[in-house]
Amino acid sequence: MQDLKLCAQDKRGIHELEAGKDLIGWDEVTQGSVLPSFEGDASNVAHLKQEERCYSDFNSYTATVASWRVKKPVFNIDVCIDCQNCWVWCPDTSIISRDKQMLGIDYDHCKGCEVCVEVCPTNPKSLLMFAEQEDLETALSQWPEKKKKEK
Amino acid sequence: MAEKFDLQEREVWDGNYAASQAMRQAKVDVMAAYPITPSTPIVENYGAYVANGYVDGEFVMVESEHAAMSACVGASAAGGRVATATSSQGFALMVEVLYQASGMRLPIVLNVVNRALASPLNVRGDHADMYLGRDSGWIQMDAFNSQEAYDLALCAFKIGENHSVRLPVMVHQDGFITSHTAQNVYPLTDEAAYNFVGEIDPVDDMLDFSRPVTYGAQTEEDWHFEHKAKQHKALMDSVPVIEDVFAEFEKVSGRKYKRVESYMMEDAEVAIVALGTTVETSRVAALRMREQGIKAGVVAPRVFRPFPFDEIRDALENVKSVAVLDRSSPGGAMGAFYNEVSAALYTTENRPLVTNYIYGLGGRDFAVKDAMDIFADQKANADAGHITTDIQQFSGLRGPKLGFFKTKRG
Secondary structure, three states: OOOOOOOOOOOOOOEEOOOOOOOOOOOOOOHHHOEEOEOOOOOOHHHOOHHHOOEOOOOHHHEEOHHHOOEEEEEOOOOOOOOOHHHHHOOOOOEEEEOOEEEEEOOOOOOOOOHHHHHOOOOOOOEEEEEOOOOHHHHHHOOOOOOOOOO | OOOOOOOOOOEEEOHHHHHHHHHHHOOOOEEEEOOOOOOHHHHHHHHHHHHOOOOOOEEEEOOOHHHHHHHHHHHHHHOOOEEEEEOHHHHHHHHHHHHHHHHOOOOOEEEEEEOOOOOOOOOOOOOHHHHHOOOOOOEEEEOOOHHHHHHHHHHHHHHHOOOOOOOOEEEEEEOOOOOOOOEEEOOOOHHHHHHHHOOOOOOOOOOOOOOOEEOOOOOOOOOHHHHHHHHHHHHHOOHHHHHHHHHHHHHHHOOOOOOEEEEOOOOOOEEEEOOOOHHHHHHHHHHHHHHOOOOEEEEEEOEEEOOOHHHHHHHHOOOOEEEEEEOOOOOOOOOHHHHHHHHHHHOOOOOOEEEEEEEOHHHOOOOHHHHHHHHHHHHHHHHHOOOOOOOEEEEOOOOOOOEEOOOOOO
16 A cells, blocks of 8 residues: 655645745845746756755645545555556556556645546556545455456 | 958948847847838848848748747747847737637747837837736836837847746837937947857756757646746746846946936926937926926836836936826826836825826927927926826827826815
8 A cells, every 4th residue: 555655855745835924025036937846966867856856845745735636546566567658658657657657646746637547548447536534444445356358 | 150240330221220230139049020011121221231241040931920020929939049020910910829829838939019009000110019018027118219120129139038027028119200210320340249148058948959848838727836936936027127227228338227217307396208200309398497487307117027116116206297208098097108107106195196197199290399388397296296187188188089088186
């Protein structure tokens, strides 16, 4: 069963996107609303994994949009064939894959669009949608059997 | 390397050619343009410099003015020195992106050759397009002749790219009257011009891969107001930089510019406040009025944005009657320029009488005689101690006399 903070550095999803507490004034906002994505020198950032990058507080990595979701995809590692289809199609870079192995979902950024489930080719599917409040263990215990071919 | 362009000490250039030479001398990295009358020759001439090897930068032909300004935004965000030119309908199509450029604090230089806005379609000069850019957050400077179109275009880069400003700058000139009238222009040498403008020192440039940045963030009610306030303050605070650049330009050229130009105002009793080529016409008229014993003067904002509220007030507070001339159809209000000048004068002790004249729409000629008639109206107001005419009148219009509103003072 997946760790909810899979491959996450401490800052991932630490604040709600629209939270409005202690906002700074006009004299402190960035010039031209230009927002740097990283802290410090980011020359090598393309070669680092997400959890190794020094994302700035402006980067959406540090914000969670989990509350936008009403249904969530659940990943079943026992059925997955690591085809990477879901990784390719996910519009929110929320499929976590390392060394071409599918590991799970970034639940801070997944918006529940169901595209990963749609493109999953296995039988039964390795990704299925469940209600947001369903815990992962219960979800996995309800996984369907392989569909038999019709004769 | 770009070929060297031989220039005489004195050249005979129209306003368009003068502006194109300033773009070449500033060594613009990217010009993205979609030519439109009457600014077409700026782009056309610049294209010829590119074709003949006088330019090292990129010249991008696009499919519309919206795309032209969008390409300028991209190139400027990338960190380049960027310029373009447009007029009228093209300016109108650019408007959406003008706000993007200023909001992102990108120091693009836009040469605007002022022309009327359709409908009815008209290619001649009035200030409808210049007024359309009024609230766009750009610095707006106004040239009254070809020399000034050249000088101000060079100053524009140095002002906009200054790190304490970082705002886009428009340089306006009157369509045809300035843009197509050949006049004596004294250019700087290529070396002197580039030394004056200097190299661009980019800020938050997208080609800095060690510091990736997001441009064009979305900010709703929790952030938008703060960003716009900061932008407005930057525009208001650009005043000392504009004055410094004008002072530096005087050192290299001998030509002195001020945020508000005043002519014969030391003892003036009546004044015309105008923009563009009308300023020179009004100066001639003021001299003729003085021959008749009427103390006439002329006041003209060189810098239209940020609006010189302070200097307009200083220039006009001791005058008895002021005529503010708007060369743009006011669309159901007093002229915008009239309103701005009036607001400044309302905060003075003396509160001069202020009247509004709509004139010269669609390139209708504004002659010395027209300006003299306006001065004569002001003299009558000054003598009577109140406005004797309608507050808003139309100068040079055929048909029955048109005017709006009477004064409630005196």
